[in-house]
Amino acid sequence: MSGTIVSLHAARRxxxxxxxxxxxxxxxxxxxxxxxxVAIVGPSGCGKSTLLNLIGVIDQPTSGTVExxxxxxxxxxxxxxxSFRLHNIxxxxxxxxxxxxxxxxxxxxxxxxxxKVARETRQSxxxxxxxxxGLGDRQRHRPSxxxxxxxxxxxxxxxxxxxxxxxxxxxxxxxxxASTGAQIISLFRRLNDDGTTIVVVTxxxxxxxxxxxxIHMRDGRVVGA
Amino acid sequence: MLGVAIAAAMLLDMVMLxxxxxxxxxxxxxxxxxxxxxxxxxTLPFDTDATIPGVSAITEVLRRNPDIREISPVMGASIHIxxxxxxxxxxxxxxDPSVQGDYELLSGRDVTTADAIVVNDYLLNQLHARVGxxxxxxxxxxxxxxxxxxxxxxxxxxxxxFIYGATEQSAAAMRRETLEGMSGKDKRDRASLFxxxxxxxxxxxxxxxxxxxxxxxxxxxxxxTALAQVDARLSYFRQLAIILGAVSLFVGxxxxxxxxxxxxxxxAGEIAVMRAIGISKAHVVQQxxxxxxxxxxxxxxxxxxLGLVTARYLNTILSAFPGLPMAIDFFxxxxxxxxxxxxxxxxxxxxxxxxxxxxxxxxxxxxTLRREAIA
Numbered sequence: 001m002s003g004t005i006v007s008l009h010a011a012r013r014x015x016x017x018x019x020x021x022x023x024x025x026x027x028x029x030x031x032x033x034x035x036x037x038v039a040i041v042g043p044s045g046c047g048k049s050t051l052l053n054l055i056g057v058i059d060q061p062t063s064g065t066v067e068x069x070x071x072x073x074x075x076x077x078x079x080x081x082x083s084f085r086l087h088n089i090x091x092x093x094x095x096x097x098x099x100x101x102x103x104x105x106x107x108x109x110x111x112x113x114x115x116k117v118a119r120e121t122r123q124s125x126x127x128x129x130x131x132x133x134g135l136g137d138r139q140r141h142r143p144s145x146x147x148x149x150x151x152x153x154x155x156x157x158x159x160x161x162x163x164x165x166x167x168x169x170x171x172x173x174x175x176x177x178a179s180t181g182a183q184i185i186s187l188f189r190r191l192n193d194d195g196t197t198i199v200v201v202t203x204x205x206x207x208x209x210x211x212x213x214x215i216h217m218r219d220g221r222v223v224g225a
Numbered sequence: 226m227l228g229v230a231i232a233a234a235m236l237l238d239m240v241m242l243x244x245x246x247x248x249x250x251x252x253x254x255x256x257x258x259x260x261x262x263x264x265x266x267x268t269l270p271f272d273t274d275a276t277i278p279g280v281s282a283i284t285e286v287l288r289r290n291p292d293i294r295e296i297s298p299v300m301g302a303s304i305h306i307x308x309x310x311x312x313x314x315x316x317x318x319x320x321d322p323s324v325q326g327d328y329e330l331l332s333g334r335d336v337t338t339a340d341a342i343v344v345n346d347y348l349l350n351q352l353h354a355r356v357g358x359x360x361x362x363x364x365x366x367x368x369x370x371x372x373x374x375x376x377x378x379x380x381x382x383x384x385x386x387f388i389y390g391a392t393e394q395s396a397a398a399m400r401r402e403t404l405e406g407m408s409g410k411d412k413r414d415r416a417s418l419f420x421x422x423x424x425x426x427x428x429x430x431x432x433x434x435x436x437x438x439x440x441x442x443x444x445x446x447x448x449x450t451a452l453a454q455v456d457a458r459l460s461y462f463r464q465l466a467i468i469l470g471a472v473s474l475f476v477g478x479x480x481x482x483x484x485x486x487x488x489x490x491x492x493a494g495e496i497a498v499m500r501a502i503g504i505s506k507a508h509v510v511q512q513x514x515x516x517x518x519x520x521x522x523x524x525x526x527x528x529x530x531l532g533l534v535t536a537r538y539l540n541t542i543l544s545a546f547p548g549l550p551m552a553i554d555f556f557x558x559x560x561x562x563x564x565x566x567x568x569x570x571x572x573x574x575x576x577x578x579x580x581x582x583x584x585x586x587x588x589x590x591x592x593t594l595r596r597e598a599i600a
Contacts, residue, residue, distance in 0.1 A: 049595065058501050059591035078506065086503025094598060097498035114504050158502065170594075 005165055005197050006032035006055055011064035011074075013050050013220075024050040026220040027064065032199060034165075037192040039211035040201045047220040048201040049170055055199060056089050056168045057081045069165050086115055090159030090167040094174035096151040098143040104130060104154045105139040111161040122161075129157035133187060149180030156187060160196070167191065169200040173207050185210045226524060229484075232477035233521075233528025237566040238536050238556060239470030243463050245557030250455050253550060254448050256388060257326030259297070260429040262451070263419035263436065263443040276300075276415040277443055283419065286439050292427035297324040298416035300401050302408055305366035305373060306352060312366055313351045315395025317342075318387075319404030326388070326420050328398055332356065333383030336400050342379040345387055348395035356381050362397070364407045375407040389550045419443070462555075474573055477524065481577035485517045489585035494597035497590045509586040510579065517578025518571055525570045529563060 013025040025047045032038050032055075040048045053059035054066050057073045058081075066074040073084060085091075098107045105126050112122035130139050133153040135146075143151050152172060159167055169188070173181035185207050192198050192212070202208050216224035263283075265275035277283065280298045287296050300319030305312050318327055322335040328343070333356045336343055342360065344352075354360065358381050365374035379399060387396045405412055423432050429447050436445040446454075456463075489496060499509055536556035543555040 049598075050591070053591040053594075056501065058594075059589075082500065082503055082505055085501065089503075091498070091501050093498060093501075093594065095494060097495050099495070110504070111502050114508065162503070170598075 003034050004031045005034045005036075005069055006030070006199070007065075007067040008051075008054065008061075009065045011051075011054055011061040011066060013047070013054065013059065014062045023220055025054070025061070028220075028222055030215065030222060030225075032166075032197065034197055035192070035195055037188070037198045037210075037212040038200070038215060039208035039213070040199065040215045040217060041203070041208050042217035042223075044203075046217040048217055050220075051217070052168055052170055052199065052201045055166070056091060057085050086111060087162055088165045090161075090164035092152070092155050092159050092167065092169040092172045094171035096143070096148075096155045096175075098151055098154055098158070100143050103140050103142055104135060104146065104150075104157075107143070107154055108157045108161055111158060115162050117162075126157070126161065129160055130154070132160075133157045134183075147180070148176050149183055152176060152180075152184055153187065156184070156191075160191075165197065167196050167198045169198065169202075171202055171204075172200065173202065173204045181206065226484075226520065226527070228480045229477055229520060229524025230527035230531055232473045232480060233525045233566065233570055234532035234535055235473035235528075236470050236477065236569060237528060237532035237563065238539070239466040239473060240562045240566050240569075241532075241536055241556040241558060243466035243470065244559065244562060246459055246462060246553065246555050247452060247455055248559065249554040249557045251448065251452055253388065253553060254451055257420075258422055259295075259326045259420040260423050260448055261421040261433055261436070262446045263421065263440070264417075264446060266442050266444050268444065276412065276417050277419070278415050280414050280416045283416075283440060283443070287419070287421065287436070290432060290435055292424050292432050293421055294424045295324045295422040297321060297326055297420040297422075298401060299325070299327060299418045299420065300404050300408075300412065300415065301417035302364050302404055302412070304397055305363045306360050307373070308352045308354075312368070312371075313348070313395065314366070315348050315351075315397060317362075317364075317396070317404060318398040319401035320398055321401060324420075325398070328385040328387045328390075331384040331386055333381075335383060336398060336403075337382075339400055339403050340377070340379055341382040341403075342397050342399045343383040343385045344381055344397040345385055345390060345395070347393060348397055349381075349384065351395055354381060356384060362407070364404070364409075375409060377403070377407050379403070391550060392545060421445075474569055477521070477570060478573040478577050481517050481520050481524075481574050482581060484520055485513060485578050486581040488516065489513055489581050493585065493588065493593050496585050497588060497593035497597065500586065500590050501594070506583075506586040510582040513582030513585060514575055514578035517582070518574040521570045521574025521577070522567075525567050528566075528570075532566075533558060 008028050008030045010027045010029055011025055012027050015022040015024055028051060040051060042048055054061055061074050065072060068088060076084060108126035108129050109122040127139060130136055133156055135150060135153055138146060138150060173184050176184060188198055189210050200207060208214055215222055265277050268275055284296055287293050302317050303314060304317035305314050320327060360379050361376055362379050363373035363376040390396050423429050433445040433447045496509055540554055540556045
């Protein structure tokens with residue numbers, strides 16, 4: 001591990017919920033080192049996903065700062081944030097959200113197409129990524145022809161498409177049975193061993209235990225690391 | 226999709242209706258190559274019983290213009306034919322068969338002799354007659370005394386179809402001199418109408434102006450003038466077609482907007498994830514707009530078939546209006562109409578997709594994903 005890749009300082013995130021003001025994050029300060037594998041755990045509603053959204057540049061803090069790879073991302077314009085995410089962040093969600101009309105290969109190639117990678121390069125890289133996640137023989141299958149575990153592995157391959165600095169996952173095993181979840185845990189472990197920095201939000205004890213570091217949250221605060 | 230197809234069909238029909246009757250009338254006028262028609266001053270051809278006196282003198286005047294190629298004077302009159310103990314009436318044209326432009330011979334021979342008459346199928350059926358039969362035709366009939374005047378024996382030499390004839394109209398044609406002879410002295414050397422062909426390359430409008438200068442007792446009507454008059458008379462149809470077409474387009478637009486909105490609402494999570502992984506707002510919008518265009522296009526293809534079937538059905542009903550020439554179509558299919566309808570639908574598909582697409586692409590990503598996770 002060398003250097004800090006994620007740095008949050010006194011990050012707060014407040015929401016308006018009807019007439020009420022919800023304090024989802026109450027001043028979180030946190031650092032994640034390059035090559036680390038961090039699991040954020042805590043009860044529902046404690047602010048785990050909000051924290052992940054700030055790190056993933058899909059949300060902005062009400063106050064405080066967020067830096068990714070030394071770059072302030074907390075006040076980026078929508079266009080800048082979109083481009084930053086495309087090139088630096090890989091996302092995996094609880095629901096797989098693959099494009100139903102595209103094949104596994106096309107789904108993986110999608111972010112590369114957006115990044116204007118040449119057609120042949122992206123086809124070959126998407127095939128390699130599918131091979132890496134163990135779906136080399138399922139490239140032409142549509143999401144509806146794949147099991148839940150396979151769809152999540154396609155989603156992981158898609159998240160890795162543009163060689164992100166950071167892989168973020170929000171409950172990636174939440175919709176999978178125990179044995180399929182174990183395969184995803186093992187895949188995350190392998191990815192981290194191969195150098196990918198991973199931050200995962202989970203309720204899954206097995207997934208959290210596989211991480212190098214656990215961050216415990218409660219009521220919008222980090223209570224233990 | 227069926228709704229979009231119905232809106233597309235209606236739009237196509239209205240585009241066809243807006244231009245069809247005019248185009249059909251133009252084709253009808255041009256079908257025999259006569260570019261000009263001369264009617265008694267201030268009237269339209271056969272609009273009144275008025276006639277133009279001095280056919281021979283007028284023909285002489287017209288022949289002086291080198292741009293005039295052919296002149297066809299036509300006399301119109303009523304005809305009465307006893308059939309059993311009833312009177313069958315119809316209209317008769319007195320023509321010069323070598324230059325006539327009023328009918329097409331279907332079988333038999335034309336009116337080459339003074340005692341020949343050609344009739345349409347409707348009159349043949351009314352008379353229960355056949356080609357070769359002899360008729361006792363008259364130009365006058367008094368129903369009180371049941372007496373005929375201007376009677377003459379004529380032989381049916383052929384079956385014809387009158388170009389300007391209505392579906393259920395008894396009609397016959399004979400040589401002009403025969404009809405004049407039957408009509409009495411009042412109708413001697415008179416014509417109801419002159420049809421004029423101009424030489425190839427000649428300016429019909431200039432010839433028209435020349436005729437009106439030379440012959441002050443006639444109105445010369447060119448195709449353009451006739452179409453302008455048709456336009457004026459059909460403005461009601463055109464306005465109705467434009468209004469209904471606009472309504473169909475709007476309905477199609479609303480349907481596509483609804484379909485696209487429902488579709489993007491169902492896929493809000495998918496769209497938010499696309500945005501999260503770095504797909505630009507513009508590309509998300511583009512993708513959704515393409516879907517809107519796809520829906521419109523599929524609807525348009527279905528609607529094309531549906532529209533043509535509906536147009537044919539409605540055309541059959543409307544063409545049965547009494548007094549309308551059989552050759553007039555209210556709904557005339559022209560590739561231009563189909564392309565216009567398709568272009569309008571695709572434009573409305575784009576417009577229909579843009580707003581829901583932009584709204585969906587602009588949703589806050591984190592908030593949408595949170596809502597999706599809760600759902």
